[in-house]
Amino acid sequence: DAKTTQPPSMDCAEGRAANLPCNHSTISGNEYVYWYRQIHSQGPQYIIHGLKNNETNEMASLIITEDRKSSTLILPHATLRDTAVYYCIVRVGNNFNKFYFGSGTKLNVKP
Amino acid sequence: GAVVSQHPSWVICKSGTSVKIECRSLDFQATTMFWYRQFPKQSLMLMATSNEGSKATYEQGVEKDKFLINHASLTLSTLTVTSAHPEDSSFYICSAPPGTGGTEAFFGQGTRLTVV
Numbered sequence: 615d616a617k618t619t620q621p622p623s624m625d626c627a628e629g630r631a632a633n634l635p636c637n638h639s640t641i642s643g644n645e646y647v648y649w650y651r652q653i654h655s656q657g658p659q660y661i662i663h664g665l666k667n668n669e670t671n672e673m674a675s676l677i678i679t680e681d682r683k684s685s686t687l688i689l690p691h692a693t694l695r696d697t698a699v700y701y702c703i704v705r706v707g708n709n710f711n712k713f714y715f716g717s718g719t720k721l722n723v724k725p
Numbered sequence: 726g727a728v729v730s731q732h733p734s735w736v737i738c739k740s741g742t743s744v745k746i747e748c749r750s751l752d753f754q755a756t757t758m759f760w761y762r763q764f765p766k767q768s769l770m771l772m773a774t775s776n777e778g779s780k781a782t783y784e785q786g787v788e789k790d791k792f793l794i795n796h797a798s799l800t801l802s803t804l805t806v807t808s809a810h811p812e813d814s815s816f817y818i819c820s821a822p823p824g825t826g827g828t829e830a831f832f833g834q835g836t837r838l839t840v841v
Contacts, residue, residue, distance in 0.1 A: 648829065657731075657818050657832035658769065701768070712759050713820070713830060715769040 618702045623720040626696075632689040634719050636702030639683040645705060647678060648713070649687045651698040658701065658715075661687065692723045727753045729821050731833035738809055738840055746804045746836045748775075748819030754799035755821035759830065760792075763816040775802040775819075809840040 619637040626632040638647065648663040662669055662676045664685075669676045675688040689696055701718040728751040738744045748758055758775040773783040773794055781794035791813075793805040802821075806813050820832040 657835045660829045663829060712771055712774060714771060717768050
């Protein structure tokens with residue numbers, strides 16, 4: 615699985631959009647980009663994933679660059695409850711494959 | 726989404742004893758489950774892959790005799806920390822793919838193990 619690079623921490627004002635970047639310059643053609651988040655002392659929560667097209671669901675949007683070497687997770691209106699560590703993971707998208715977590719980005723949403 | 730449940734949520738045990746942690750898929754069957762360990766302020770580290778009906782496979786550096794994994798059924802995997810020591814104190818998390826064609830994995834709420 616390709617390696618990802620994320621900033622260790624970011625701040626965001628409550629109600630504003632949170633844009634979390636992820637670099638995955640060695641991604642290969644069959645690897646998906648997944649985003650999970652972990653609120654303190656809980657298991658990781660799935661947010662979204664994509665291959666090459668931008669994706670949106672009720673939680674977030676995922677923007678993947680055309681060359682697929684980087685992506686951005688967007689939380690459109692951050693709330694205090696979105697404070698968490700966000701993990702960007704790249705892996706082949708077939709069933710039952712394991713996830714290897716990097717260090718993630720600690721998002722601090724401030725009032 | 727699919728639900729994965731762990732039990733117990735937290736446990737305190739004495740050094741030298743063994744502790745069993747259960748991981749259940751509540752609304753789907755899982756032929757494969759994964760076990761992770763997380764130390765404070767660190768990321769999740771994959772320990773092993775639990776396979777229903779066959780032996781677990783362990784990541785490099787993980788002692789298979791210390792961390793016994795049993796995948797007894799399509800909805801239950803257990804992790805037993807044998808002869809626990811204080812350095813085994815950690816947050817243990819399991820996950821399972823839903824097996825319905827989706828590719829994301831769902832995680833349990835984690836088990837906080839404290840060895841005293």
